[in-house]
Amino acid sequence: MGAQWKAKGKELAANARGRVFGKLAKEIMVAARSGADPASNARLRLVVEQARKVSMPKDTLDRAIKKGAGLTGETVHFEHVIYEGFAPHQVPLMVECLTDNLNRTASEIRVLFRKGHLGTSGSVAWDFNHVGMIEAEPAGAGADAELAAIEAGAQDFEAGEDEGTTLFLTDPTDLDLVSRALPAQGFTVLSAKLGYKAKNPIDPASLSAHDMEEVEAFLAAIDANDDVQTVFAGLAG
Numbered sequence: 001m002g003a004q005w006k007a008k009g010k011e012l013a014a015n016a017r018g019r020v021f022g023k024l025a026k027e028i029m030v031a032a033r034s035g036a037d038p039a040s041n042a043r044l045r046l047v048v049e050q051a052r053k054v055s056m057p058k059d060t061l062d063r064a065i066k067k068g069a070g071l072t073g074e075t076v077h078f079e080h081v082i083y084e085g086f087a088p089h090q091v092p093l094m095v096e097c098l099t100d101n102l103n104r105t106a107s108e109i110r111v112l113f114r115k116g117h118l119g120t121s122g123s124v125a126w127d128f129n130h131v132g133m134i135e136a137e138p139a140g141a142g143a144d145a146e147l148a149a150i151e152a153g154a155q156d157f158e159a160g161e162d163e164g165t166t167l168f169l170t171d172p173t174d175l176d177l178v179s180r181a182l183p184a185q186g187f188t189v190l191s192a193k194l195g196y197k198a199k200n201p202i203d204p205a206s207l208s209a210h211d212m213e214e215v216e217a218f219l220a221a222i223d224a225n226d227d228v229q230t231v232f233a234g235l236a237g
Helices: 010-015 017-034 042-053 058-068 102-115 145-152 172-185 209-223
Strands: 079-087 091-099 128-138 156-159 166-170 187-198 228-233
Touching (some): 017 042, 017 228, 042 058, 091 209, 145 172, 166 187
Antiparallel strands (some): 091 228, 128 187, 156 166
């Protein structure tokens, strides 16, 4: 899990569906500030593709684009903020938030971190690399992840979160370029975003079952917060 932490289990995934749409809608609104046309707005195009992959309703998607682009007359202002700290048992975390109220978010994050440790800026970031993360799957037989990574310009690749997928890692500035190049190399892009990858992830096997349950419960509580977009945990595997 050295990249993005995701809740496990079908029931958890089903219960989180509404939250996923809400988080994506925020990202779409922020990206749409630079233009409502995905064809000329790389950031918006990547988020829209991700929204379609999780079957976000078209009217929800269109409304978020128009709202973010200022076409509805509504004022939308979300600030991007990152919190650093540790889950129980010293698992390092980077928590990305989009919020319209920094004081509310800071207060809620402090409460959520009571069972862990909330650090100051830079206290954990040094142990993570800021990278582009592209999850993709083979479009057909014969697709070679190593060759695709080289030809598309990715820095590295590894097994993805889901079976049969590959996570291509890029320089942050190359995220869109590599995303566009992978289909020609036999891979279908499932999601593409900037994120944080732990340099020295903790092996879950080094924790007891009870300790790991505490870590998972902590991460789930953080992820459930409405202002939290993504949780990056320093866990291997």
